[in-house]
Amino acid sequence: MTISIKDLNKKYGEQWALKNVSLNVDKGEVIGLLGPNGAGKSTLMKCIVGALEPTSGEILVNDRSVKDHAFETKQFIGYLPENNPLYMDMYVKEYLSFVADIRKQTSQSIDEVIEKVGLTPEKNKKIKQLSKGYKQRVGLAQAIIHQPDILILDEPTNGLDPNQIIEIRNLIKEVGENKTVIISTHIMQEVAALCSRVVLLNKGEKLADKSIVEFQGKYETLEAAFHDLTTQTKAEV
CATH class of the missing domain: 1.10.238 (Recoverin; domain 1)
Structure with a gap:
């Protein structure tokens, strides 16, 4: 089950939440979606699941347009929003x-x-x-x-204590087997434990799309790589 995003833009009033974001996720991949607060991570996830309509661009789930085939594509997706709105x-x-x-x-x-x-x-x-x-x-x-064949998880361990984080992380690893997964998180240990690839957003733009090893690169930790890449200018990246 694949996800293909091409030239995605989302604007709120005069502010761009996403700017020309393109991304391909293959079946069985586990993607860590990283970025500072306000980078556009939740907006991107909401667009993928059809909760928000982008200003422009295209999202395909298994080669079907999320906009034109909303009911069908939503059947493929399981979504855990950041604020976990339960009754x-x-x-x-x-x-x-x-x-x-x-x-x-x-x-x-x-x-x-x-x-x-x-x-x-x-x-x-x-x-x-x-x-x-x-x-x-x-x-x-x-x-x-x-x-579902696709899991979209927005900050699934936010606000949990260390023991709960480990429990939920192990649970995600188990239920995410053989699924396509996108996880938004600020916890780098979670990325290292669960993800095969990192997509980094900052100010609505995609700064990096690399394997964990490539993303860390010359830095000693994922945290150091994250900090440096999100504080550089786009030209430097």
């Missing part, structure tokens, strides 16, 4: 049943995804009673309940 007064299983119904999934798929993401002990609790780590599990469960 806090719903019970875990009730919420996932609601999502499964929208996705036209069977009751068996609900039980399977609950077990897969480790929610079995919490399935009869209200979502608002869960820890942040378990809420992220619920968000991940809704993203994979229809067994």
Whole structure:
């Protein structure tokens, strides 16, 4: 399942959130989408999943236009937004049943995804009673309940403690096997653990698109490479 993005632009009023971004993601790749706050990462993800319409440019999912075939392409994609918008007064299983119904999934798929993401002990609790780590599990469960070929994960470990980060990271590694995955994160250890390739955005523009080894290059750490590349001018990069 491939993603092809060509000359993508998104403008809010007078401000460009994305400027001429082009990107190809092949089946089975795990891409780390990096960049400072306001770089355009979430905007790019929202455009891919069809939550935002770009100002110009084209996005193809498995050779189908996201704009012209919105319903069809969304069936291929599982999406976990940055703010994980859950219905806090719903019970875990009730919420996932609601999502499964929208996705036209069977009751068996609900039980399977609950077990897969480790929610079995919490399935009869209200979502608002869960820890942040378990809420992220619920968000991940809704993203994979229809067994999508593509996973788009926006800051999936944001706000978690170190133990929760490791748990969610391992879970992403497991559920992301044989899928095309794009992960936005500020945690470089996460990139090193999960990703095969880095795409770096800054001020709406693509600065780098390289393997982990190439991205780190001459620098001792991924953090050092990130800092240097995002503080250089475009001409220097």
